[in-house]
Amino acid sequence: MEGFNIEDSIRGIWDKLGNWLDAAILGLPNFILAVIVFIIFIIIAKYVGSAFNKIFRKSIKQESIRQMAIKVIKAIIILIGFFFALGLLNLNTVLTSILGAAGVVGLAIGLALQGTLNNTFSGVILSFLPEIQIGDWVETNGFAGSITEINLRNIVIKQSDNNYVIIPNSKIVDEPFKNFSRTPRSRVFIHCGVGYKSDLEMVRDLTIKVLEEHFPQRGNEEVEFMYQEFGDSSINYVARFWTDVTKNRDILIAQNKAIIEIKKAYDAKGINIPFPIRTIDFTNSLSLSNKD
Template sequence: MFNDFNLNDSIRGIWDKMGSWLDSLILNLPNFVLAAIIFVIFIFIAKYAAKLVDKLLRKKGSQDSIRQISTKVVKIVIILLGFFVALGLLNLDKVLTSVLAGAGVVGLAIGLALQGTLSNTFSGVILSFLPELQIGDWVETNGYAGEVIEINLRNIVVKESDNNYVMIPNSKIVEEPFKNFTRTARSRVMVNCGVGYSSDLEFVQKLTTETMQSIFPQRGNEEVEFMYGEFGDSSINFVVRFWTDATRNRDLLMAKNKAIIAIKKAFDNNGINIPFPIRTIDFTNKLSINEPQKEN
């Protein structure tokens, strides 16, 4: 009897509890419906707001990485706002507090597990808004050189001169130095050469300087600089430096190629020798290997 009485009380308690939940659900049903509608509305708002931001950034000529990050941030912020508004309509303040606390713990765990990925993501955000690195720039970094094709939240894509693509993690770009050829319209080119010891050094200097000035006009405070550097094994070596238009490595190579051809022609026309290393073998000493030995 006692067990039956306890069982009946337990069943009655369960039904009473379920009845109270049902009553609460019926009473709060309008709030549930309204919260769901509000959340769906915020999702649509986030979708169209992201498209609007993307369209505005396209008109301003912003690069793909900036548009990608901006649209995602706008979408996430609006959806989270709708989520919090929906919870507020349901009077779930305690649930909201628990959700935020749980999100903090989960976020910490994910952050520890994905340190490298998050590092690349934050580095991608930095690179997206960095004016010194833009899509289309020609850069040298981490042992690679090429044109920046894409900047995303994970890596930058560089197209090298051999037409191959290299993906470099964003954190590597932020931590390591990089050289950007495109940020400066003019660059200085250096050409090394040497002349024979019998050459008129002052005439060589004048001829080389005038030749470079005629091919590469200098602007403003720019000038062609000529300096002898050393007494080499077979020549007196010098370096000539001049400024030219260059926004990528190929421009520098073409300028150096043009300068070398011009210097060689100028030296040939004026009888100036560009020596190359030679080896002289002296046969003045007579060897007795093949001579017959004299008998004593």
């Protein structure tokens, strides 16, 4: 072919290969350094993961959340090492492209898995909250029971009827919950009423004495007794006292014992606990013998 010189073409190829070889030789130290840095970050991630595993064992009881948190920490450290390695290789354009693509992919995944990610992050938050732990008795979202599991999607509550309720983590984070197990002692309420002919001061003193005998108060704790209202058949009151409570069953046991002991004391003193009655009063005198 006219104008085509094989020698010039071969010479050009060799020149290009020579330039590549020179670039490879010049860049070899940076490549080796980048590999070493990346390996160092992998080793660091391993030891940091082990250290955090020991820390998380004290604060996170749920194995799935603990392992997930450790994997995330390791991935972040390795990713940082990867970016450092690219920087040592002077691949700034590649690094920018990767960051841009990661941003777009992350946004798409975030939008697609919005609900799932919300529950996942909520699960991580719950795992670090000292106010809620496995074994605690809680009331939340209309359910009450003992927490048997906390994972990355939901918590599992075992109710007193032995049924399990699964609640998404985001519901626990967004809604208020009551934890009976966080405090060793709580107040218990007793509602009752006595007859209108009762000596109210004597009833008050007797009720307080009975509760103090069977539920010893500690420190600044005290039994409180307050009359509330004039009811249809009785004068009603509420009594409050402190006792050991870590779950709802403890409250029921304390109320049961208090009611039995108060009833015994009232019977011994002749104090009446009336039941609702209705009195019919005929104001007009009627006579069957009156023909009018």
